Amino acid sequence: MVVEYKTRTQVVVEAIREKILTGAIKAGEPLRQAALADELKVSRIPVREALLQLEAEGLVEFEAHKGATATKLSAEQVTELFELRALLECELLRMAIPRLTEAELAQSEQLxxxxxxAYQAADTSGSWSELNSRFHMSLYRAANRPLTYEMVQNLNSNSDRYIRVHLMLAGGVKKAGPEHENLLQLVRQKKADAACQLLKQHILGAAAEIKLLVTKLDGG
Amino acid sequence: MVVEYKTRTQVVVEAIREKILTGAIKAGEPLRQAALADELKVSRIPVREALLQLEAEGLVEFEAHKGATATKLSAEQVTELFELRALLECELLRMAIPRLTEAELAQSEQLxxxxxxAYQAADTSGSWSELNSRFHMSLYRAANRPLTYEMVQNLNSNSDRYIRVHLMLAGGVKKAGPEHENLLQLVRQKKADAACQLLKQHILGAAAEIKLLVTKLDGG
DNA sequence: ACTTTGGATATTGTATACAAAAATAATCAG
DNA sequence: CTGATTATTTTTGTATACAATATCCAAAGT
Known part of the structure; x- marks a missing residue:
């Protein structure tokens, strides 16, 4: 196990990312460098570098001389985000299926x-969402596609935010349970086409619900 | 027309990106902050910020306390890069085709x-490559998929580097001419399936040639 | 009241300075 | 001479200080 020495910038990245994902910082909200630096007990330099990295992840938008804001996606962009996920995740899943070992599948099952x-414990905000991402990603690692994998991870971060804030309240989480189990079963049986179709449906279904909620909020 | 005031960091980003794309900085080569700062007459701060942005673009790799290097992709990663492009660009093209106006198509044709x-003038290193990217992207703008569009733009930057360094020497450029014209024709005729297939073939064909060259260089 | 203009204030961008880590050179034991 | 170990140097990471830009607000003119 590598000890992974953490630089201040990295700590700040994680802190701010967490704030955005949990909704402590809301979409569109400005991120003042001085305030963040003060709060995290660092200078503005690591804050700026962190914000740049988060911009690359799509969680933050940076405008010269005006500062950063938490990214606020329009309904169309949310749709695009989820459709992109559907496209890329299906691709990854298809490549992963023939290579997934029983050990890896067992791990997915454990997740x-x-x-x-977590759902029983009503801990739907934090852990469930985290585990959801990890479950999805656990199916893709075997695809051996580092670039795509990383992209999907970012997209997941982004959509996660919307899942946490919006879908929790609705019945989205309840439906996800059986869908995940069916998916895992199809993967086990190496039924690539069926698995991909279900995955796509799973992602786009969530997208549709979230889109509704997002448009409702923007409209009213 | 917006004047677009440029910050030093942005200038440095463009300068370093250009160096990497043209091969002035070779893959794997370390990027010393002080040296770059000195050369570009700025302090290390904008250099660091630029390097972070370029890392997000995939052109640079950053390691804590060790510095940045120009990304060096393995043969597998080059393959993945091009396959990703094929997947995403086809998706964009398919969405763009029904929306492309004659004016936009005329622009593509002009490119x-x-x-x-540029090819006649034997200016194959700089302008041709730049125009090649712009041609591809000109077909996708109408898709109205800003997220995907930006991703593809990054992927193009990355693959461009390999195209410039390697394919120039081979006959890749010569082949591209007719392929582009055929593609544009199919797009004009709104033949989405055929156009996508050709595009895929166009990208993967280039990938295959480049992969050969990359493995050859790595091996010997 | 409404716009305009000038300046105070807040915020970002960048240079400089210093601290921490890594890479390199020098010393010394065997 | 070799290999380990400790200085020395180089390079990166971060804080502080200052410059440039944007934002806000009050006063003046219409």
């Missing part, structure tokens, strides 16, 4: 178990 | 014209 527990 | 001129 499902944990998600179910 | 082809310019490419042909």
């Amino acid at each position: 499902l178990q944990q998600m179910s527990e | 082809l014209q310019q490419m042909s001129e």
Whole structure:
């Protein structure tokens, strides 16, 4: 196990990312460098560097001389985000299926178990979402596509924010349970086409619900 | 027309990007902050910020306390890069085709014209490559998919580097001419399936040639 | 009241200075 | 001479200080 020495910038990246994902910082909200620096007990330099990295992740938007804001996606952009996920994740899943070992599948299954527990414990905001991402990603690692994998990870971060804020309240989480289990079963049986179709449906279904909620909020 | 005031960081980003794309900085080469700052007559701060942005673009790799290097892709990664492009660009093209206006198509055609001129003038290193990217992107703008569009733009930057360094020497450029014209024709005729297939073939064909060259260089 | 203009204030961008880590050179034991 | 170990140097990471830009607000003119 590598000890992974962390630079201040990295710590700040994680802190701000967490704030955005949990909704502590809302979409569109300005991110003042001085305030963040003060709060995190660092100078503005690591804050600026962190904001730049988060911009690359799509969580933050930077405008010269005007500062950064938490990215606010329009309904169309949310749609695009989820459709991109559907496209890329299906591709990854298709490539992963023939290579997934039983050990890896067992891990995915364990994540499902944990998600179910988190759901029972009504801990739907934090852990469930985290586990959800990890479950999805656990199916893709075997695809051996580092570039695509990283992209999908970013897209997941982004959509996660919307899942947490919006879908929790609706019945989205309840529906996800059986869908995940069916998906895992199809993957186990190496039924690539069926699995991909279900995955696509799973992602786009969530997208549709979230889009509704987003447009409702923007409109009223 | 917006005057677009440029910050030093942005200038440095463009300068370093250009150096990497043209091969002035070779893959794997370390990028010393002080040296770059000195050369570009700025302090290390904008250099660092530029390097971070370029890391997000995939052109640079950053390691804590060790510095940045120009990204060096393995043969597998080059393959993945081009396959990703094929996937995403086809998606964009398919969405763009029904929306492309004659005015936009005329612009694309003009780019082809310019490419042909650049080719005649044996200016294959700089302008041709630049025009090649612009031609591809000109077909996708109408898709109205800003997120995907930006991703593809990055991927293009990355693959461009390999195209410039390697394919120039081989016959890749010569082949591209007719392929581009055929593609544009199919797009004009709104033959989405055929156009996408040709595009895919166009990208993957280039990938195959480049992969050969990359493995050859790495091996010997 | 409404716009305009000038300046105070806040905020970002960049240079400089210093601290921390890594890479390199020098010393010394065997 | 070799290899380990400790200085020395180089390079990166971060804080502080200052410059440039944008934002806000009050006063003046219409």
